[in-house]
Amino acid sequence: MADTTEKPTADMTKEERIAAAKARAAERAKAAEQTSHAAEESAGDEEALNAAAQRFQALKEGQTVSKSRKEREAALLNRAVDISPRSTIETLPQAAPTKAQGLAVNRREFLIYAWGGALALIAVQGGLGTLWLAYPRFKAGEFGGTFTMTTIPEKGAKPAENLAGKFWWSNAEQGGGMAALYKVCTHLGCLYEWKDQTHRFECPCHGSKFNQSGQCIHGPATRNLDQFVVTALDQSGNEVDKTTADHRYITAQDGYTYKVDTGRKIQGEPANPAIAVEV
Ligand code: FES
CATH class of the missing domain: 1.20.5 (Single alpha-helices involved in coiled-coils or other helix-helix interfaces)
Incomplete structure (x- = not known):
């Protein structure tokens, strides 16, 4: 200046x-x-x-990161508490949460639980139904169940017919042995019969022939008769013999008890041309 x-x-x-x-x-x-x-x-x-x-x-370094909705709500609540008169906040009645409020679920959770429960119930029912169908239970003495045989036919004698069990109880002298032969023809399913005159089984539908052991000796059937699984028990109830696909004829002995399981079938083998007969 x-x-x-x-x-x-x-x-x-x-x-x-x-x-x-x-x-x-x-x-x-x-x-x-x-x-x-x-x-x-x-x-x-x-x-x-x-x-x-x-x-x-600060803006450049991202320090003002946008907060989540919950954080913003918490911040707003804190601000509301801060600006509210202290006396008002402190004198508000605090209701104790009820048991229902403590266990409350929202709508989304409720739907998830409901759907999950329904699907679990359907799965359990389906599994139980499958098991029930997979393991059918038949009473003893009805077809599908077990038949107890305490007598055996004479060797070579006429086979005993079991109508309820749908089998022939046969004790062949030649060609095999004792077996429980399913009564249905292996050609197209007719019921064949025993013929005393020819001493063999013959089917009335198309003429197939089977010997006393169930072996096919004349067509049009192309395989032997089906059999049921037979278990032989001695006087003490111990299992002494049992038929299988590789052991098709059971030991015949007085005093044995035989259990014929009509729920388990052994399929007949292909016919042996060497034993075929001319009619
Ligand atoms: S059904 Fe028995 S021979 Fe045809």
């Missing part, structure tokens, strides 16, 4: 020089005060600039 006060000269009086000096001092004090205000304003601008720079840096 330019010094506008009057400079002392040699022709001034002492009083005039003192007055001029005071005027210059006042002028300098005023200039110093103005300089100080300008410096303060400059400092304030600098602080604002620094704060803006910090906010910009």
